[in-house]
Amino acid sequence: MVIPISQWIDNIPRGIASKLNFDGDSMAPFVTDYGGINRAAPPTAIFCPSSAEDIAALLRFAYDSDSPFPVAAWGNGGSTRGQAFAPGGVVINMAALRVGGRRISVSVDGMYVDVGGEQLWISVLEETLRHGLSLRSCVDYLYLTVGGTLSNGGIGGMVFRHGPHVCSVLELDVITGKGEMITCSPELNSDLFYGVLGGLGQLGVITRARIGLRSAPARVRWLRLFYTDFDSFTRDQEFLISLSHPDGFDYIEGQALLNHQKVDDPTFYSNEDTERINRLAAEFDRMYFLEGAVFFDSASEADQKVEGLLKQLSFNPGFAISKDVNHLDFLNRVHIEMTHRQSSMTGDDSCTTCFHPWIHILVPMSRIRDIHDGVLKGILQNTIPKGVILFYPMNKNRWNDIMTGVAPDEEVFYTVESLWTASTEEEWKSFDARNNEIIEFCDRQGIKFKKYWPHYTTQADWERHFGLTKWKKFVQLKQRYDPKAVLSPGQQIFKVIE
Ligand code: FAD
Numbered sequence: 001m002v003i004p005i006s007q008w009i010d011n012i013p014r015g016i017a018s019k020l021n022f023d024g025d026s027m028a029p030f031v032t033d034y035g036g037i038n039r040a041a042p043p044t045a046i047f048c049p050s051s052a053e054d055i056a057a058l059l060r061f062a063y064d065s066d067s068p069f070p071v072a073a074w075g076n077g078g079s080t081r082g083q084a085f086a087p088g089g090v091v092i093n094m095a096a097l098r099v100g101g102r103r104i105s106v107s108v109d110g111m112y113v114d115v116g117g118e119q120l121w122i123s124v125l126e127e128t129l130r131h132g133l134s135l136r137s138c139v140d141y142l143y144l145t146v147g148g149t150l151s152n153g154g155i156g157g158m159v160f161r162h163g164p165h166v167c168s169v170l171e172l173d174v175i176t177g178k179g180e181m182i183t184c185s186p187e188l189n190s191d192l193f194y195g196v197l198g199g200l201g202q203l204g205v206i207t208r209a210r211i212g213l214r215s216a217p218a219r220v221r222w223l224r225l226f227y228t229d230f231d232s233f234t235r236d237q238e239f240l241i242s243l244s245h246p247d248g249f250d251y252i253e254g255q256a257l258l259n260h261q262k263v264d265d266p267t268f269y270s271n272e273d274t275e276r277i278n279r280l281a282a283e284f285d286r287m288y289f290l291e292g293a294v295f296f297d298s299a300s301e302a303d304q305k306v307e308g309l310l311k312q313l314s315f316n317p318g319f320a321i322s323k324d325v326n327h328l329d330f331l332n333r334v335h336i337e338m339t340h341r342q343s344s345m346t347g348d349d350s351c352t353t354c355f356h357p358w359i360h361i362l363v364p365m366s367r368i369r370d371i372h373d374g375v376l377k378g379i380l381q382n383t384i385p386k387g388v389i390l391f392y393p394m395n396k397n398r399w400n401d402i403m404t405g406v407a408p409d410e411e412v413f414y415t416v417e418s419l420w421t422a423s424t425e426e427e428w429k430s431f432d433a434r435n436n437e438i439i440e441f442c443d444r445q446g447i448k449f450k451k452y453w454p455h456y457t458t459q460a461d462w463e464r465h466f467g468l469t470k471w472k473k474f475v476q477l478k479q480r481y482d483p484k485a486v487l488s489p490g491q492q493i494f495k496v497i498e
Helices: 005-011 024-030 052-064 094-098 121-129 146-150 190-196 230-242 271-283 299-310 327-331 333-343 365-379 425-444 459-466 468-481
Strands: 045-047 071-074 090-093 104-107 112-116 133-135 169-176 181-184 204-215 219-227 251-258 286-296 320-326 359-364 387-395 412-420
Touching: 024 045, 045 052, 052 071, 052 090, 052 169, 052 181, 052 204, 071 094, 090 094, 104 121, 112 121, 121 133, 121 146, 121 327, 133 327, 146 204, 169 190, 181 190, 190 204, 190 468, 219 230, 219 299, 219 327, 230 251, 230 286, 230 365, 230 387, 286 299, 286 387, 299 320, 320 327, 327 333, 359 365, 359 425, 365 387, 365 412, 365 425, 412 425, 459 468
Parallel strands: 045 090, 071 090
Antiparallel strands: 104 112, 112 204, 133 204, 169 181, 169 204, 219 286, 219 320, 251 286, 251 387, 359 412, 387 412
């Protein structure tokens, strides 16, 4: 049992006492995350560090205390199942490290950037682009922190070529569950380095990451190609991810539109395109679009490349929509669209109290037809989606299996994400019931999926998630770097050891 911090309040080291806030009002932002539904007990205190040393001092105190207490780094609260909660313990408000200047430093010669774990990707990109450099791989939504993302993996439409974010990391500064500050890389303390990447915050708090960069393109040709035939859609996606640089697209994703779902995104489509696409959607129960992008410096070269590629694809004739945008607007497209959508919403849809019961699984390519038939045509056959269903493949050889994060055991696998938005708790439950049906379906059919951004509550499920070999290694690393299991309790993997 964890003893409430209020009972040892007198023992708090002087250097960090003023950075702990016990005031009930200060807890409010840290008891609900993006998911909106998880109601764990509140933390006892919020910690606002001014430096990485402050975090080390807090963790040393938590570890050395007669009654060790849980501590969770809170990135930007982008979790959906309470993963950054610390019931009864201390939440580290990483945003406090963003006050007073960005901890972001670009090395043009080294082609890398050193960033604080608390930084948002949007800030990282704004800084690197000032030097003509960009990230190799990038999440779809840039208002997530570097530390929170690297604790999961960081996937998006460039993963097929460059791997997830974790594969671009060159070096980390990590504060372990014992309060030690350790620099690690593939050469130095490599067990900690690979353990932390995709390690769900279990081995340490990332306070700095060195991330490899690439030259930034001037512009991006952004395309959406519509399909009414699932096999053509997936065949084209798989063909495109098989092409290597400089052939092919630089970014590939895709979405499924169910039950005559309409498109409604004025940040991408003209009114005329919207009407045309929605007329097609009215005819088909399911429709799909492949989203691609070509990064370019010369428009004529992009014209030539895109023209050559489109000839080899089987989308519905006349349904290739494209536009040219600058690189940052492309990478920031989800935020731009979300902001636009929110500003035009009213009433219940305005999302002042939105819930997000998301499900995100990685599925071997050999079983993607089963997902189509059992999930899109089956479980979701009467669902009018509120939100998007992402559906796109990636290459396993771009992932590094030595890291803690896991992926299916097949050369190509798909990400399938139902990113639901619910306006009421009842609606949340109804979407979540379907999420559970999807997982049960996969289990029944023997589909060897992996949850990305996983959420489990029993050790047996975690063991199954990691697979026995990786699980044993993870447990050993936990014993070495966080032996009292104080870190990130909201993941529900280990319990604090007294
Ligand atoms: P939090 O939710 O605050 O924390 C997540 C976990 O990481 C917690 O366990 C926390 O304790 C731990 N943690 C936080 N900071 C650190 C740190 N510095 N060191 C160690 N552990 C830490 N993911 C993708 O891969 N691709 C996407 O395109 C994508 N899009 C998203 C879009 C939206 C709108 C949202 C809400 C999420 C999206 N995600 C995506 C998921 C995202 O990767 C996770 O939410 C991730 O946890 C990052 O969010 P965060 O920085 O707010 O971390």
